[in-house]
Amino acid sequence: KQEVTQIPAALSVPEGENLVLNCSFTDSAIYNLQWFRQDPGKGLTSLLLIQSSQREQTSGRLNASLDKSSGRSTLYIAASQPGDSATYLCAVIPNAGKSTFGDGTTLTVKP
Amino acid sequence: NAGVTQTPKFQVLKTGQSMTLQCAQDMNHNSMYWYRQDPGMGLRLIYYSASEGTTDKGEVPNGYNVSRLNKREFSLRLESAAPSQTSVYFCASSDPGKGGYGYTFGSGTRLTVV
Numbered sequence: 001k002q003e004v005t006q007i008p009a010a011l012s013v014p015e016g017e018n019l020v021l022n023c024s025f026t027d028s029a030i031y032n033l034q035w036f037r038q039d040p041g042k043g044l045t046s047l048l049l050i051q052s053s054q055r056e057q058t059s060g061r062l063n064a065s066l067d068k069s070s071g072r073s074t075l076y077i078a079a080s081q082p083g084d085s086a087t088y089l090c091a092v093i094p095n096a097g098k099s100t101f102g103d104g105t106t107l108t109v110k111p
Numbered sequence: 112n113a114g115v116t117q118t119p120k121f122q123v124l125k126t127g128q129s130m131t132l133q134c135a136q137d138m139n140h141n142s143m144y145w146y147r148q149d150p151g152m153g154l155r156l157i158y159y160s161a162s163e164g165t166t167d168k169g170e171v172p173n174g175y176n177v178s179r180l181n182k183r184e185f186s187l188r189l190e191s192a193a194p195s196q197t198s199v200y201f202c203a204s205s206d207p208g209k210g211g212y213g214y215t216f217g218s219g220t221r222l223t224v225v
Contacts, residue, residue, distance in 0.1 A: 034213040042218065043201060049213040089154075091214060096207070098169065099214065103153040 002027045004092050006102035013080055014110050021075040021105045023090035028068045032093040035064050035075050037086045038104070044089065048075070080109045113137050117202050117217035124192040124224045132187040132220050134202030140215070142205045143185035145169075145177060147198040148219075154201070160185055161207075192224045 003026045013019055023033070032051050036044040048057045048064040050073065056065040063076040077084055089104040115136045124130055136143065144159040146169075156169030160179040174196060176188045185204075189196060202217040 032213060036214075036216075041221075044203075044214075044216040046213055046215065093205075093213065098156060098159065099205075101154045 002030075002092055002094070002100040004090065004100045004102040006088075006090060006105050008105060009103070010106045010108070012108040012110065015080060015082060017080050017109075018076070018078050019080055019107070021077070021088050021107070023073040023075070023092075023102055025071045025073075025092045025100070027092075028071055029094065030068060030092050031095040033064075033066050033073050034091045034093060035062075035073075036089045036091065038089060039086050047088075077107075080107075082109045082111050085109050115202055115204055115215050115217035117200075117220050119220060120218065121221050122223070124189075124222065126193060126224060128192050129188065129190050130192065131189075132200055132202075132222075133184070134186065134217060135184045136202075136204040136215070137183065138204060138206070138215065139182070140204035140206040141182070142207055143179065144203045144205075144214075145175075145185070145187045146201045146203065147171065148201060149198050157187065157200075189222075192222075194224045196222065197224045198222060 005024045034049045035047045050057050050066040061078040066073045087104040087106045090102045093099045118133045141162045145157040146154045155171050158177040160166045163182045178186045200220045203214045205214045206212045
């Protein structure tokens with residue numbers, strides 16, 4: 001059974017810092033990995049999707065990497081801003097069957 | 112905007128009442144899902160539909176029923192609501208078989224059972 005872990009559960013940083021969020025998974029037979037952002041009281045917004053054949057994806061200040069062999073994905077946020085404050089979740093998507101979501105990392109960026 | 116639409120956004124029910132949560136997607140996705148999200152519990156899969164005409168149980172199906180009405184619509188029904196079903200419910204869709212497929216979520220239904 002796939003298990004997905006996101007550590008730390010919460011993170012607080014001053015504005016302007018570069019930071020890395022981690023997503024670890026136990027079964028490397030994944031198809032895609034997707035990162036989401038969730039604001040309080042809102043739905044999940046897709047940030048980046050990495051296919052298993054790719055090593056990374058970039059969108060603006062965000063960069064997500066995938067290392068299947070080590071069972072790890074990281075989400076790098078450059079020059080963090082207070083507007084980046086949210087919960088970030090990763091989802092491990094298999095070739096068949098149901099996806100597994102991490103519990104998320106809640107990020108607070110202080111002005 | 113293309114995406115997943117959920118109705119209603121908020122609902123308060125009395126214990127024992129029934130209701131149906133509606134979900135529709137306009138991306139021609141084959142698969143649809145219902146999740147609930149509770150503080151400290153993360154996202155838990157209630158039911159899913161891999162394709163039109165099929166439905167399967169997820170982790171926490173008790174107390175719920177679903178209907179895949181057509182390719183676009185997937186509804187979740189609570190026959191006799193209980194306080195334990197107070198939660199935020201999310202519908203999602205995806206299209207397995209497409210290489211770069213991921214999940215698209217609706218904005219959620221916040222349900223309170225009193």
